[in-house]
Amino acid sequence: MNVIGIDIGGTKIKFGLFDEEHQLSRHTEIPTPKKNIIGTMIETIATLTLGKEIRGIGVASAGIVDFSKGMITRATNLPDLEHAPLSNRLKDRFHVPVYVDNDANCAALTEGIVGAAKEVNHYICATIGTGIGGGVVQHKQIIHGLNGYSGEVGHMTLYPDGMRCDCGKKGCWERYASGRALEDAIHSQPSLSAKGYTPKDLFVHYPHDEQCKQIIDTFIHHLSIGIINLQYTLDPEMIVLGGGVVNATGPWWDSLIKEVNTASPIKVNLQRAQWKNDASMIGAALLVKNAREETLEV
Known part of the structure; x- marks a missing residue:
């Protein structure tokens, strides 16, 4: 049936x-x-x-x-x-x-049953799109929390006095490491904005355009801080990253892996989501x- x-x-x-x-x-x-x-x-x-x-x-x-x-x-x-x-x-x-x-x-359930995390029992799946969402899985079961807020990792505070988020708080992770953050960075650079660049263009030109490289390197830095915080908080077997931003191809992923494992004394098993x-x-x-x-x- x-x-x-x-x-x-x-x-x-x-x-x-x-x-x-x-x-x-x-x-x-x-x-x-x-x-x-x-x-x-x-x-x-x-x-x-x-x-x-x-x-x-x-x-x-x-x-x-x-x-x-x-x-x-x-x-x-x-x-x-x-x-x-x-x-x-x-x-x-x-x-x-x-x-x-x-x-x-x-999305986290999909990755755990038929995707990147199917061989592990404890993992976090973070989706990097316009904002940042997430799912926390223990013993192959989604953790919902008391009020359904478990996994709202995009609203971890990165900078207490940082940029205002749509949730009303300041300095949320998604204000610095999401598609919206990349769009804001493009608008702050008149030359890129005039060319009609999108976040996808930043990844395409990352290896050979200095402006794009600076923006993506800053994005990688902020993304890595949140990933390391998740590893310290829950110590999962794996952290899976998915979403439209992560689907972008190019060498930036290798740069992210390097930054995460250089900054963290804990080995982080970071994987790309298999389902889009x-x-x-x-x-x-x-x-x-x-x-x-x-x-x-x-």
Whole structure:
């Protein structure tokens, strides 16, 4: 029997229908509506599953998620979903178990089951995109914390009197080591801004352009500080980095590995995520699989 995996983002929602072997058999994506998101999701699921039986639905979403209630409690880009009965609405319509979790947690689950961390039990997955998200995994289980804030590593304080973050605090890690940080650095350099450079361009020109090199070296420095803090705090077997920024190719990754292991007396096992754009959608479907296996073991 099939399961549904859904990834809700600020600009689009991805839907995947997975078979018993967890192979993607059908998929679609839609622009994220401003209103009636749940109603639109229900219509899309009904179309995607036409003629198919499903045994569960997993949902990955940006924002802070109360896993036990299946509810998004805080999502800057998804105000229509804040405190909405997402899980209950889907259960009432499709009469199957529904699991809702943070998108970075779902990406971490994917990496632990079919990705870079499948050989380890204790790891952290940090997603470096516009901001920084994260998932903490112990004994192959996602750690949610009391209020769903576990893994919000982007809001570790790097500089107490630093730049203001969207969360309201100052000096958060994601203000210095994310796609937004790279965009801010481009805007601070008129010559790069005039050329229409994007963060991807910085990585492309990193080896042979001094301005790009300075920006990426600063980014690497800030990224390494956060990585070392995570290693000292949780001492995981592995730290997996994913997200759009990490997908950029080039020699900068070797520079990051060198900086991390030069600055830290603790050996850090740093790996790139193997799954990219679909990691959260796959992980959402795996929420159903994991929950079912745990139930069978009891």
